Amino acid sequence: MFARALSADFLKIRGKGIWFLIFLGPVGLIAMQSLNYGFRYDYMMKRYAGNPWGGLMDNVSEFVPISLYLGMTLVCSLIAGVEHQTSAWKQLLALPVTRTAVYSAKLALSTLLLAASCLLLSIGSVVLGLILGFDSVPPILELLRMSFAPFVAALPMLALALWLTVTLKNQGAPVSIGVAAALISPFVSTLSAWLPLNWPALAYRGTESALMMAAGALLGLAIAVTGLVHFNRKDVE
Structure with missing residues (x-):
């Protein structure tokens, strides 16, 4: 049931500009x-002669939290x-699919889309470093941590x-909150x-990276469960 709901959501976002947004974030940071x-x-x-890759990651990472907050808000809204x-909520929930599956599919879809954007940021950083002529081997794991550690902390x-x-049918309040956070x-x-x-900034640049990621994952899970419970009990329009 969850797989069917997720597959349907993937089809629904075709032509909605979401994939453009997923590419825009990392491409914008690299540009x-x-x-x-x-x-x-x-x-x-x-x-950064002693550590050119570290210098590049420091400069890119400064803008990752802002991009994550904006990206998460806009992707979820779309x-x-x-x-x-x-x-179409009544028609959707009248189908033989549970509300839990519907909500979970949308959460999974948004998570996958943002994760894809983070992966593109890591790949783009590697490409930029090579174009700039960095002689050393790209630190792949550290580049992935630059993208995904803040993502987990921002859950x-x-x-x-x-x-x-x-x-909320009116998207003004959710979008305003996300933009303000960014x-x-x-x-x-x-x-x-x-x-x-x-947490996103400290997850990469701080001394307690693992702790910040764990805190983000746990609070994100708690909010997700709360949202699911509310969605299951809410009347739809």
Whole structure:
């Protein structure tokens, strides 16, 4: 039942611009660093002469949390909007499929899409480093950690975004919350490490990476279960 719901959701997002969004995030970050290195190539290569890959990852990682918060919000809104725009929730839930399967499929779809975007960011970083002429072998595992550690730590935002976008027909509030989180996230780094907005950055750049990832995964799971319970009990329009 879950597999059928997930397959149906994959079909629904065709032509909705979601795949473009998935590519836009990592391509935008890589393009930004391409310009950064292009205009300051000699300075950047001299500054990070001892560890050019580490320098590239440091520069890319600064913008990963912002991109994740925006991406999670917009992807969830677009996925939920397929039903909201056509007022198809009643028809969907009248089918021989449980609400749990419907909600879980949308959560799985959004997670897979964002994971694909993170993978593209790692691949793009490798390509950019090779184009820039880095001599050393790309640190593949560290490049993957740069993308996926913040993603795991940001799972609470993904779960919250899906919950709000699925249960609220008006997407203004969920999108506003996600955009606000993205905009203020760079300015709360001096606050407590236990502020969830700080977890994605600390998951890669902090000393307690595993702890931040675990906290993100557990809180994300708790919010996802809460959203599922609410969705199961909510009347649909």
